[in-house]
Amino acid sequence: MITDAAPIVTARLGVPNSWTLKAYLETGGYEGLRKALTMGPEAVSAEVMTANLLGRGGAGFEVGRKWSMLAKPRPAYLVINGDESEPCTYKDHMLLEADPHQIIEGTLICAFATGAAQAFIFVRGEFALGIERMTAALNEAYAYGAVGHDIFGSGFSVDVVIHPGAGAYICGEETALLESLEGKRGFPRDKPPYFPAVMGLYKKPTIVNNVESVSNLPWIVLNSGEAFKGLGQGRSTGTRIFSLSGHVRQPANFEIEMSKTTFRDLIYDPKLGGGIRNDNQLKAFIPGGASAPWFGPDQLDMGLDQEAVGKAGSMLGSGSVIVMDHTTCMVRAAWRITRFFHRESCGQCTPCREGGGWLDKILHRIETGAGREADLDLLLDICDNIAPGLSWPPQKTTICVLGPSIPSSITSAIRMFRDEFLVHIKEGGCPFA
Amino acid sequence: MAVLLPDGAPAQVETVTITVDGMSIEARKGEMVIAAAERGGVYIPRFCWHPRLRPVGMCRMCLVEIKGPRGFALSPACYVPVADGQEVVTDSPKVKKAQDGVLEFLLINHPLDCPVCDRGGECPLQDQTFAFGPGESRMIEEKRHWEKPIPINPLVALDRERCIQCARCTRFADEVAGDAGIDFVGRADGTEVNTFLTEPFRSNFAGNIVQICPVGALTAAPYRFKARPWDIEVVESTCTFCSVGCRIAVQSSQNVLTRHLGIDSDPVNHGWLCDKGRFGYEGIESDARLTTPLVRGADGSLTEASWTLALQAAADGLRKIIDTSGPGAVAVLGGARLANEDAYAWCKLAKAVLGTDNVDCQLGDGLPAEVVLGLPQATIDETCAAPAILLVGPDLKEELPVLYLRLREAVVDKGVPLVELVPAGSGLTRHATVSLKHRPGEAATVARALAGVMAGARISSDGAGGVPGADIVRAADVLNQEGVVVVLGRPSLAEPASSTVDAAGVLAQALPGVRFLPVLRRANVRGALDMGLAPGVLPGRVALDDGRSWFADGSAWGSVPGARGLDATAILQAAVDHNIHALVLLGADPLSDFPDRGLARRALDAVAFTVAVDTFVNPSVRGADVVLPAAAFAERPGTTTNIEGRVTRLGQKVTAPGTSRADWMVAVELAQRLGSDLGFDSIDSIAAEVERLAPSHAGLTPAVLAAAANRDGLVVPLSRPQAPVEADRPVEEIEVAAAEAQGETLLPEPEPDADAPLEPIAGIRYPKATSADGRPPLLRFVPVAATSPSPPVDAYSLRLVSGRSLYDAGVLVQQSPALAALVPGPCLRAHPHDLGHLGVTTGDQVRVTSSRGSLTLGAIADSSVLRGSAVLAFNQPGPGAADLIDVRQPVTDVRVETVAPGSGHVA
Amino acid sequence: MPRLTPDNVRRCKDLIGLYPQSRSALIPMLHVAQEQDGWLTPEAMEHVGEMLGITPAEVYGTASFYDMLFTTPVGRHLVSVCTNLACLLNGGVELLEHAEASLGIAAGATTDDGEFTLEEVECIAFCGAAPCLAVNWRFFGSVTADAFDNLVDDLRTGRLADEVPPHGTLCRVRRNVGLTAGGPPPATTTTPAPAPATGSAEKRDGA
Numbered sequence A: 001m002i003t004d005a006a007p008i009v010t011a012r013l014g015v016p017n018s019w020t021l022k023a024y025l026e027t028g029g030y031e032g033l034r035k036a037l038t039m040g041p042e043a044v045s046a047e048v049m050t051a052n053l054l055g056r057g058g059a060g061f062e063v064g065r066k067w068s069m070l071a072k073p074r075p076a077y078l079v080i081n082g083d084e085s086e087p088c089t090y091k092d093h094m095l096l097e098a099d100p101h102q103i104i105e106g107t108l109i110c111a112f113a114t115g116a117a118q119a120f121i122f123v124r125g126e127f128a129l130g131i132e133r134m135t136a137a138l139n140e141a142y143a144y145g146a147v148g149h150d151i152f153g154s155g156f157s158v159d160v161v162i163h164p165g166a167g168a169y170i171c172g173e174e175t176a177l178l179e180s181l182e183g184k185r186g187f188p189r190d191k192p193p194y195f196p197a198v199m200g201l202y203k204k205p206t207i208v209n210n211v212e213s214v215s216n217l218p219w220i221v222l223n224s225g226e227a228f229k230g231l232g233q234g235r236s237t238g239t240r241i242f243s244l245s246g247h248v249r250q251p252a253n254f255e256i257e258m259s260k261t262t263f264r265d266l267i268y269d270p271k272l273g274g275g276i277r278n279d280n281q282l283k284a285f286i287p288g289g290a291s292a293p294w295f296g297p298d299q300l301d302m303g304l305d306q307e308a309v310g311k312a313g314s315m316l317g318s319g320s321v322i323v324m325d326h327t328t329c330m331v332r333a334a335w336r337i338t339r340f341f342h343r344e345s346c347g348q349c350t351p352c353r354e355g356g357g358w359l360d361k362i363l364h365r366i367e368t369g370a371g372r373e374a375d376l377d378l379l380l381d382i383c384d385n386i387a388p389g390l391s392w393p394p395q396k397t398t399i400c401v402l403g404p405s406i407p408s409s410i411t412s413a414i415r416m417f418r419d420e421f422l423v424h425i426k427e428g429g430c431p432f433a
Numbered sequence B: 001m002a003v004l005l006p007d008g009a010p011a012q013v014e015t016v017t018i019t020v021d022g023m024s025i026e027a028r029k030g031e032m033v034i035a036a037a038e039r040g041g042v043y044i045p046r047f048c049w050h051p052r053l054r055p056v057g058m059c060r061m062c063l064v065e066i067k068g069p070r071g072f073a074l075s076p077a078c079y080v081p082v083a084d085g086q087e088v089v090t091d092s093p094k095v096k097k098a099q100d101g102v103l104e105f106l107l108i109n110h111p112l113d114c115p116v117c118d119r120g121g122e123c124p125l126q127d128q129t130f131a132f133g134p135g136e137s138r139m140i141e142e143k144r145h146w147e148k149p150i151p152i153n154p155l156v157a158l159d160r161e162r163c164i165q166c167a168r169c170t171r172f173a174d175e176v177a178g179d180a181g182i183d184f185v186g187r188a189d190g191t192e193v194n195t196f197l198t199e200p201f202r203s204n205f206a207g208n209i210v211q212i213c214p215v216g217a218l219t220a221a222p223y224r225f226k227a228r229p230w231d232i233e234v235v236e237s238t239c240t241f242c243s244v245g246c247r248i249a250v251q252s253s254q255n256v257l258t259r260h261l262g263i264d265s266d267p268v269n270h271g272w273l274c275d276k277g278r279f280g281y282e283g284i285e286s287d288a289r290l291t292t293p294l295v296r297g298a299d300g301s302l303t304e305a306s307w308t309l310a311l312q313a314a315a316d317g318l319r320k321i322i323d324t325s326g327p328g329a330v331a332v333l334g335g336a337r338l339a340n341e342d343a344y345a346w347c348k349l350a351k352a353v354l355g356t357d358n359v360d361c362q363l364g365d366g367l368p369a370e371v372v373l374g375l376p377q378a379t380i381d382e383t384c385a386a387p388a389i390l391l392v393g394p395d396l397k398e399e400l401p402v403l404y405l406r407l408r409e410a411v412v413d414k415g416v417p418l419v420e421l422v423p424a425g426s427g428l429t430r431h432a433t434v435s436l437k438h439r440p441g442e443a444a445t446v447a448r449a450l451a452g453v454m455a456g457a458r459i460s461s462d463g464a465g466g467v468p469g470a471d472i473v474r475a476a477d478v479l480n481q482e483g484v485v486v487v488l489g490r491p492s493l494a495e496p497a498s499s500t501v502d503a504a505g506v507l508a509q510a511l512p513g514v515r516f517l518p519v520l521r522r523a524n525v526r527g528a529l530d531m532g533l534a535p536g537v538l539p540g541r542v543a544l545d546d547g548r549s550w551f552a553d554g555s556a557w558g559s560v561p562g563a564r565g566l567d568a569t570a571i572l573q574a575a576v577d578h579n580i581h582a583l584v585l586l587g588a589d590p591l592s593d594f595p596d597r598g599l600a601r602r603a604l605d606a607v608a609f610t611v612a613v614d615t616f617v618n619p620s621v622r623g624a625d626v627v628l629p630a631a632a633f634a635e636r637p638g639t640t641t642n643i644e645g646r647v648t649r650l651g652q653k654v655t656a657p658g659t660s661r662a663d664w665m666v667a668v669e670l671a672q673r674l675g676s677d678l679g680f681d682s683i684d685s686i687a688a689e690v691e692r693l694a695p696s697h698a699g700l701t702p703a704v705l706a707a708a709a710n711r712d713g714l715v716v717p718l719s720r721p722q723a724p725v726e727a728d729r730p731v732e733e734i735e736v737a738a739a740e741a742q743g744e745t746l747l748p749e750p751e752p753d754a755d756a757p758l759e760p761i762a763g764i765r766y767p768k769a770t771s772a773d774g775r776p777p778l779l780r781f782v783p784v785a786a787t788s789p790s791p792p793v794d795a796y797s798l799r800l801v802s803g804r805s806l807y808d809a810g811v812l813v814q815q816s817p818a819l820a821a822l823v824p825g826p827c828l829r830a831h832p833h834d835l836g837h838l839g840v841t842t843g844d845q846v847r848v849t850s851s852r853g854s855l856t857l858g859a860i861a862d863s864s865v866l867r868g869s870a871v872l873a874f875n876q877p878g879p880g881a882a883d884l885i886d887v888r889q890p891v892t893d894v895r896v897e898t899v900a901p902g903s904g905h906v907a
Numbered sequence C: 001m002p003r004l005t006p007d008n009v010r011r012c013k014d015l016i017g018l019y020p021q022s023r024s025a026l027i028p029m030l031h032v033a034q035e036q037d038g039w040l041t042p043e044a045m046e047h048v049g050e051m052l053g054i055t056p057a058e059v060y061g062t063a064s065f066y067d068m069l070f071t072t073p074v075g076r077h078l079v080s081v082c083t084n085l086a087c088l089l090n091g092g093v094e095l096l097e098h099a100e101a102s103l104g105i106a107a108g109a110t111t112d113d114g115e116f117t118l119e120e121v122e123c124i125a126f127c128g129a130a131p132c133l134a135v136n137w138r139f140f141g142s143v144t145a146d147a148f149d150n151l152v153d154d155l156r157t158g159r160l161a162d163e164v165p166p167h168g169t170l171c172r173v174r175r176n177v178g179l180t181a182g183g184p185p186p187a188t189t190t191t192p193a194p195a196p197a198t199g200s201a202e203k204r205d206g207a
């Protein structure tokens, strides 16, 4: 069922020049911040806690709870994660270009609620237009008095810096992002400490939130946490943007109410995905980005619900749904995803650095006709040495979850399409080629 | 768990109890599971973990199961700190599979070229593979390829195919050495270690990365393919290339030295060595070594002779001069190369047999014995734990490299404030809380101003000695606390020691509870001073007058010189003035090492008779009448003493070339031919006499030093608080091997004497002198009111600063091919402004002229040099600073002029 | 080879001023250096290192981690064709093959005239318009073979010069204010917190 819930974070999408301060102010911009400044930090945090806003970056951690974990030592920092690089996720890219002021306003509300000394918005380096729009918007916001010294005369001051990345998927992982923001190689940090909220940027307590996560904040402040919680159901509250891609007629970003909408709605509803191209058959879909284990057609009626998808052994992850029809070679799909992780491994952990390359080589060999039947067990065993038990969420022999995400596509493909692998091996090549 | 801290008070280390494989282990708060487990007897495999580096948890080899809030999870034992009640499982099937998996991952792209790898036989990766690893590779694809070994500097080659990306080398370079000249390059499985494009990895410590590389990726050029680990023999020793006293494992193969490895001595070197100490053994193996005595024949040339002949010639020559001109006409220069026992025997020969006090183990390049021995002392550990450190001395990175590492760690990692009072920038400048760069010769001026500010005086913004007043005020703030340690040495050879001595005197009185770490550079100079090889002192840190009756006693030496003799500068001057006629050069090369080469040359030319005891024919030996070949480092046993006064044992690993023999034997035989019996027939017989007669060494018997617990040595006098003995410090495999090879017996630890009470003298607190048994009291330095004037600055000149660089024209460096290639060569560094006035830019040739002489060399503009100063490294090949310095002058002023390109040296 | 121009040194100093620790400005400064020369010259890397007080090896080691930073020369137009999953499913690989044929170079190479460098890239977050590519990080979607050829033509003739600046120019809008809020005290770089003897739980030096 698609509900007619009004969009929250994409409301300004069709507005002409939506990225300018003028358009933003005409559509209620910065009212959330003004209201927040009068409420006080605790009241703002309480609203966000009530809203049960789940992080939109991938891990789905409650935003309010994360804020409450912020350790005492000051200064504390705020870092907004706009590094969006999870394959087939393109919602933050859109928000950065279309509604930069909303991100800045959300950032400021978050900084106010958490008492951050300075905020950094880390934007994926490749998003040139997004960086330009964010920079221009920030200049406008400073001039307007919404950022910097004594914001709107409230006595609250905070600076915001737009920080461009330089091209490395792993920098989306929050601790790698912090390393990168410190001017270093993007190596994820080992645990402990377990959370940046305890020790993050410059070893100081740090909140890391996703661009879409904070884009919800103006609305929540203006409309109350209860109102947000009224959307969706259970723990999956509010609306969320889903990046739909692959073999659908209308690949696009759709903001829809969580949980109540199903994968079938998203893929087939004429107002959403519009069905599979050429009316082909659905073979498999990935519910939450390239890191997520795959689903088959039998899961289509599951709601876009964090818990339900989790229980079924996958995740909503970055909110990207990738659709593959019956013409897709599953060996090739798994190989391509594996190659992605292989290239994007930061190279720290032996299992990820070496395992990624090895798995890539084996899948390539199978796809190009030199596979052996024993390779399937070998693939699974290598995967097991990166993510012992091959469960989801994974156990890991690595520092971060990039490594243990490599097995997702491989084990899904072998589990769901073992025969297809065998055909590759027997026929000495790809039957789809 | 009680540990004795440097201040002598047993402190309680906080402990927690963890369970490893069901066994309860007492762990220290803050340490990692991997270290606690190891101490408890459970070895967890590892590659990236190194006890002296910050953990990174990258290789994942140490995965074990650790119980957390959500049950047991695989976690890196090297990265998880212990916690009370923590449960650790290291032997479950899950752990085994994870570790096997990591090992397999490490091996799939490894070339497995062990048979041709320097590391083969001592490779942790190879060992793990044998112990845990699968037999055959499951990867059938092509391995990753890199260009085979590439040199990353002249000493170290890198084979990236063998690299396992453990980050040990990069962490060492960055965290420990502060030379971040190598880093990871690239990403994913294309990650390699490399330098900046074609730049070499510049570091005085590059060899350490070879030692800590857990595979054969980094190899040392001098060692490559020289030996295989299994035909290597090893002995534990102390490096004597400088006086820090790093513990090393000396390795040989077929009686040839093949390698030095650092041993993790907690109080001293933490396992690190500088490259000179690590690779200098090449010089010992040089073909240019002296192998037989030489005597100047009738034709005036040095010719080979038998020991009998040579010794007789030496004895006759000396006898003749003593008979005609008295014992005061004989002088002994040098001795820092010697082991303690050698130095003692030579001191006895000189002072009791020859009867001269004209003895100096320093060559005008150190500090007076009274200052070195007579100030309240601090150890390296105590310095690193001080509330603040004040450096008045040379660039430690060049002169005492591993001490530099220790101080750098204290300052950078532990946050100890550092003030430096120096004439030129040093390796520590960038870490200093306050850097007081003073005009050459004016350290004491600044010290007085500092003392004044600390006593409440105001200071003008002009400050003193070229240092702005505000900086002096900031320094005073940092230093205004009880127990500051002053690291004291000679900052420049272009000014006399007196300016440093004056500064020390002022500081000794101004800083409450101050202690000093004297930093003289040469080998066993500290031991030689302790053994009395200096004018006015007797063995055991005793003033000549205080010790006269004790040593003159018949049961001791029988006689001692009647009056204080001359130091090296005065000896050379006396030789020029024809008051000294015979010189004994005891491993001394005044022509290279004395700051004023003109004076040294005239002195050597003037004396009638010279005996040299040395390992090489150095420039000064060339003019000797008798040359006796001496055994070098690693060729004789004995003990040596480091800057702290720490006595450690030397190991003998190879035999001396030809008929070379230990210096003490030469002393014994010379004495014999002079009609005296020194009473020594072995190292131990000397050590026994030292223990009996030298007050500072009371209680230090060979047996005590041989105790396993004391293998890091003991700081004398033993009555001072000793550093904690960490019986359970992480022992690197190499150390175990060294101890075993030496057949060490584990003797019980001696009871330390009760802490000596402190006694205030002239505002300085000294340990109370022990004299219960009639032994003379230990020497004390009593500062006299400093008088050194601030010489006027001549506007047309630059004032010279000359310190040493690690690699110089010294014979051991020159005889080590690997090191000789690293000698930077002479160049003059001055502030760009000053050079600009002369129209000089970096790379131009300049003529530098002093009252003594003139030379031509390249110039470098360096804004870290104080304006008005010029820096010229000492003892680089060819004409140099020694040709400009006049030791009679309080400073060395030079004129600098451009020369047309192409004009050569004007010496 | 060029170091940074005085104007770019000023820009870099402004960037350094935005962060509590100077090294944070490294990557933004490398973007400035790349805007200046189209790639990171050795001299520019050394210059950036000098300004930040880090070694050239650290600058190079860091830069080499990131795909957008080039330590060897690239063409004026960096053509980045995505072949990740959404594009793969919609002809991205075929587009790349066409691009190779059309430009006459393999992915990873630069045309002889220095105009184009072609590279295969991972997902560029433009999947709604797969197959897609970027030229100097300006995005083009639903790219057919014909569209590709027209695009190359437009780039070559300069018709797209306004839309697609030369390689290295990432952001043509400059931040026009410094920090105004007063901010946290600059983090010290010389004396980090004491580490326990066995090494701290912290991974890398924050300084």
Ligand SMILES: Cc1cc2nc3c(=O)[nH]c(=O)nc-3n(C[C@H](O)[C@H](O)[C@H](O)COP(=O)(O)O)c2cc1C
Pocket: A054, A055, A056, A057, A058, A059, A060, A061, A063, A081, A082, A083, A084, A085, A086, A169, A170, A171, A172, A173, A174, A175, A208, A209, A210, A211, A213, A214, A400, A401, A402
């Ligand atoms: C390999 C990896 C890549 C990630 N990439 C992104 C990303 O591109 N954008 C993002 O917001 N979060 C990403 N995350 C999640 C972040 O680590 C972090 O959870 C998130 O930014 C927190 O924000 P949120 O709580 O608002 O979602 C990634 C995580 C991993 C392990």
Ligand code: SF4
Pocket: A170, A187, A188, A344, A345, A346, A347, A348, A349, A350, A352, A353, A398, A399, A400, A401, A402, A403, A404
């Ligand atoms: S799992 Fe992979 S990406 Fe993550 S830290 Fe380890 S090597 Fe880097």
Ligand code: FES
Pocket: B045, B046, B047, B048, B049, B056, B057, B058, B059, B060, B061, B062, B063, B076, B077, B078, B079
């Ligand atoms: S030893 Fe623990 S991860 Fe390497």
